[in-house]
Amino acid sequence: MDEHNDESRLTHIAHKLWEDVRKPLVNFFPRVNQLQIEWCPEHLTLTNVPESDYIDNFMLAYERKLLGVTVKFSNSTELCMKNFQGLHLTLRKLVVGVIKPHLGETFWSLRNFESLTELEIEFAVTWDTIDAICVVPICDLFLAPNLEKVKLFGQLAVDAEHLQEVHERIVFSRNILRRVKDFEMRLIKQGSAFFVTTRPEDIVKKKEFCDSITEFYKEKGVTVSIEFVTLNL
DSSP states (O other): OOOOOOOOOOOEEEEESSSSSOHHHHHHOOOSSSSSSEEESSSSEEEEEOOHHHHHHHHHHTTTTTTTEEEEEEEEEOGGGGGGGGGGGOOOOEEEEEEEEOOOOOOOTTTTTTTOOOOEEEEEOOOOOOOOBBBOOHHHTTTTTTTOEEEEEEEEOHHHHHHHHHHIIIIIISSSTTTTTTEEEEESSSSOSSSSSSSHHHHHHHHHHHHHHHHHHOOOOOOOOEEEEEOOO
């Protein structure tokens, strides 16, 4: 955005629209560049997005019309679920990548997304000011009550105690992901909410929780795959 007049610096836009949006896109993006938009029908796809600042304008323009959203950034970008809250009444499918946990932002909850059945997010790693890996509170993502297909992959970091909460709520309380039919998750072993370096015993706990979730879902006939991947430095 231009710091003097809040005008977008984008200079080119290619789009296919199913119908007119509530406000002309030119009002938001008078100088669009390197962004492809496709909406056909009721699914908005944004590819090669330069940065997350542009997402809010699109969500505002399309918010009550969308059943599906796909956002692909040109480079890994800090983002959280706050950017999509205006879509909570209608959204059925959300695909986002590649994103890094937003420093200082903890809003990941999809609790109010009652229509959401498909969620796919590709993650990259973020380090905080003390060089600790930022972790993602994935349980907040799983609060969407009607999720059927979940795919979290890339370089996803989750704290051991948080993963324990996820395990307890899936296997014992059974108050998240109750309708899931297809569950895929790729984690890195590193990442702690309390320590700069992840303790070996926490890595063991993470594996145990993931193995237990996998076994639980397999017994229920759910297609499930949970694996640990190597951290890319």
